[in-house]
Amino acid sequence: MEPLEDRVLDGNAIGGLLIEVFGTEMTAATGRCGRCGTAAQVAELAVYRPGLGTVARCRHCDNVLMVFVQVRGVTCVDMRGLVSLA
Amino acid sequence: MAGTAVRGRLIWQTATVSSVVDETATVRTLSLDVPDWPGHRAGQHLDIRLTAEDGYRAERSYSIATAPGERVAITVERLDDGEVSPYLTEELRPGDQIEIRGPIGGYFVWDPVDGGPLLLLAGGSGIVPLRAILRHRAREESPVPVRLLYSSRSWADVIYRTELEHHAEGVAVIETLTRQQPAGWTGYARRVDQQMLTEVAWPATQAPLAYACGPTSFVESVAAGLVTLGYPPGRVKTERFGATGS
Numbered sequence: 001m002e003p004l005e006d007r008v009l010d011g012n013a014i015g016g017l018l019i020e021v022f023g024t025e026m027t028a029a030t031g032r033c034g035r036c037g038t039a040a041q042v043a044e045l046a047v048y049r050p051g052l053g054t055v056a057r058c059r060h061c062d063n064v065l066m067v068f069v070q071v072r073g074v075t076c077v078d079m080r081g082l083v084s085l086a
Numbered sequence: 087m088a089g090t091a092v093r094g095r096l097i098w099q100t101a102t103v104s105s106v107v108d109e110t111a112t113v114r115t116l117s118l119d120v121p122d123w124p125g126h127r128a129g130q131h132l133d134i135r136l137t138a139e140d141g142y143r144a145e146r147s148y149s150i151a152t153a154p155g156e157r158v159a160i161t162v163e164r165l166d167d168g169e170v171s172p173y174l175t176e177e178l179r180p181g182d183q184i185e186i187r188g189p190i191g192g193y194f195v196w197d198p199v200d201g202g203p204l205l206l207l208a209g210g211s212g213i214v215p216l217r218a219i220l221r222h223r224a225r226e227e228s229p230v231p232v233r234l235l236y237s238s239r240s241w242a243d244v245i246y247r248t249e250l251e252h253h254a255e256g257v258a259v260i261e262t263l264t265r266q267q268p269a270g271w272t273g274y275a276r277r278v279d280q281q282m283l284t285e286v287a288w289p290a291t292q293a294p295l296a297y298a299c300g301p302t303s304f305v306e307s308v309a310a311g312l313v314t315l316g317y318p319p320g321r322v323k324t325e326r327f328g329a330t331g332s
Contacts, residue, residue: 006301006302006303006328007302007328008302008326008328009302009326009327009328010302010324010325010326011193012131012147012191012193012194012325012326013147013326013328015131015147015190015191016096016133016147016187016188016190019096019190020096025190025191025192026192027190027191027192027193027194028192028193041193042193043193043194043323043324043325044324
């Protein structure tokens with residue numbers, strides 16, 4: 001059984017999902033955490049369970065930055081954890 | 087409806103397996119024919135979607151193993167408890183079709199214009215996107231110097247072994263075999279640690295660009311180690327594969 005930490009991925013793993021949602025490549029975009037202010041590229045965020053129900057967290061303070069959920073074939077995204085994404 | 091690619095949109099397309107190559111006992115490269123493939127950059131990946139008869143779907147991402155201009159190929163490692171990899175490495179035959187979408191990625195990519203010197207760090211199957219970068223560099227005849235530090239469990243687990251032995255000029259390949267070494271092995275025989283990075287990495291004063299890919303624990307360890315050596319975090323690009331066979 002692999003170490004627990006090996007099951008955590010990064011924003012590269014949701015590159016396709018991000019294009020689906022935003023219509024453009026987003027892994028190089030910079031997001032700023034609304035809780036601790038850390039700015040990081042999306043590719044560097046901690047990503048849990050890519051697929052139905054995906055969570056991207058701030059690596060610095062673990063704050064949930066983005067949540068992706070599929071509801072009846074539509075991908076819904078909650079980005080309230082981010083103060084900016086550009 | 088066949089995949090009509092509109093530039094900038096990412097759609098699921100049907101790809102046909104054109105050939106397969108066994109790289110090691112557990113690793114296979116699949117070359118794919120993708121109609122309307124828009125081309126790709128070195129370091130990008132594609133997503134694969136498998137649909138079972140009962141409608142169950144599984145999606146995975148795999149790094150593109152070939153350089154821009156070459157036929158698209160992915161290299162897949164079979165995981166014993168994998169849901170998708172056993173099918174890709176043992177069941178798929180030339181002529182079979184799979185659903186893919188890509189290319190994806192704008193962060194973990196390299197073009198000669200990005201410069202160097204380049205430090206590539208591979209843990210196990212993390213070598214895949216780095217091999218695409220090496221091939222791209224060679225095809226473009228880029229003079230950027232490269233050091234590749236490649237960690238594998240054993241000699242038999244080294245992917246692209248022959249190709250790496252005949253690498254282009256200006257490339258130094260340093261291997262470490264962490265579990266088993268062949269008789270007479272004089273290279274590194276342990277997991278990558280701070281001492282090894284100190285000996286292998288370009289000095290930070292040369293403003294190198296680093297790409298680290300492999301299991302999450304490997305990537306985190308080497309990225310932190312490089313920052314300790316003075317690499318600005320923005321010059322250390324990371325791609326975590328999660329768990330791999332290594």
